[in-house]
Amino acid sequence: MSVRLKLTLSYAGFLMVAGVLMLASVWMFLLRDVPASWLIPLLPNVPRVFDPSNFGPGVFVTAAAVVLVFLLVFGLLGGWVLAGRMLSPLTRITDATRKAANGSLSHRIRLPGRKDEFRELADAFDTMLARIEAHVAEQRRFAANASHELRTPLAITRTLLDVARNDREHDPVELVDRLHFVNSRAIDLTEALLLLSRAGRRTFTREPADLSLIAEEVAETLFGLAEKRGVAIEVAGDAAHTVGSPALLLQMATNLVHNAIVHNLPADGTVWITTGVLPGAAVIVVENTGEKLAATLVSTLTEPFQRGSERIRADHAGVGLGLAIVESIVEAHDGTLTLTPRPDGGLRVTVRVPLGPVR
Incomplete structure (x- = not known):
């Protein structure tokens, strides 16, 4: 049976039960001990068949049956209409689901009306x-x-x-x-x-990690590349404990610092690596000197294979996935990645990941 039919039968059944209980209560508490001669004057239009001599339980049962039949018909019709109105939002949701299953992902339900359970489901x-x-x-x-x-x-x-x-x-x-x-x-x-x-x-084992130790390891690993390009690396900050994949977090920091070194000034550039703790988050910030960047360019740098043609260096172009990998790693750790152009040139990258226990 459909949900609409089930609701209709439920409405009608409930109405019937309520009617039976009401009629039984009337008979038990009001009419059972009342003499028939008292009821007939209150009912001037009652046919003569209802005289005091034959007014009794049988007559009441007949009248109650008529009432119950009326309640049954009314409950079925009213329940069918009410169930249809209540379930109409589900019809729209079902239609949208079918369209999405057929590949039409641009369709939206946009259910009107007040905010209720169906509206929340549709939204x-x-x-x-x-x-x-x-x-x-x-x-x-x-x-x-x-x-x-x-x-x-x-x-x-x-x-x-x-x-x-x-x-x-x-x-x-x-x-x-x-x-x-x-x-x-x-x-x-x-x-x-x-x-x-x-x-x-996200198929990795989560372990405790300290972003400050990761920052120091990355700085030490990339010191040779920075020295070759005339870029100074400065590491500062406090311990920043989190839980995740140490290998992926190390790759994330390596990509950030590597980009900061490669996309820097031709000489006398600087890369700053700072770690710390904010409410509920461990933070690592990587900043570098360099050319001034437009906000429209910065907003696209995390897209795969987006190298930023205005900043690219032919001798170390990379494959265009550095920041895309960083963003994917950050999202896998339920964190946030923020890229902001520095007023004096260069880029400021802020990574926030959930704070972990101190080991």
Whole structure:
């Protein structure tokens, strides 16, 4: 049976039970001990069949049966109408669900009326559809970009091999070096894609971690690259305990500091790494000097394969997934990532993750 029919029968059944109880109460407490001769004068239009000699339980049962039949019909009709009106929002939600199942994620319920349980359900469903639509669009864009990025080194490799086949006198050492560079770049891109997928699935063991220790380790690891580029690294702040994957958090901090070093001033640049604690959150902030950045450019830097063409350095371009991986790792740790251009040039990146217990 449909829900509407079940509700209709429930309404009618409840009305029948209430009618039976009401009539039984009337008979038990009002009419059972009242002489029939007292009731007839109160009912001037009663047919003569209801004379004092034959007025009794049988007559009352007959009248009660008529009343109950009326209540049954009224309960069925009224219950059917009321159930239809109550369940009409579910019909709209069901239609939207079917459209979403068929691939139409742009449809929204937008249920009108006052805020009740159905309205809350419809609004939650609309919010879910909006998030799914955005996620699907992002995945499609990511797949297209990944396909393009992966196709580039393969195309370059084929071109180099075609040239070498047609030019037998070409230096094989140079060919090998160029193929090695292209192959290394393809491997780096593949590993970055795998890391991004791993962070997005949240398939990692959560352990206690201290962002201040991670910051010091990253600074020590990237000290050689910073020194080579004439960039100073300054680490400061307090312990910032959280719970998550130490390896992924280390990768997150490494990407941030690496970007801060690469996208910096040509000389005498600085990278500041600060850790600390805010109410309910462990925080790591990475800032760097550099060119002044437009807010519109900064808002796109976390998109996959968005390198920021105005800031790119040809000798260390990366694969365009650094900040995308950072954002995925932060989201996997239920944190927030904020990018803000510095007034004097450069970028300020703030990562907040839930505060963990102090070990």
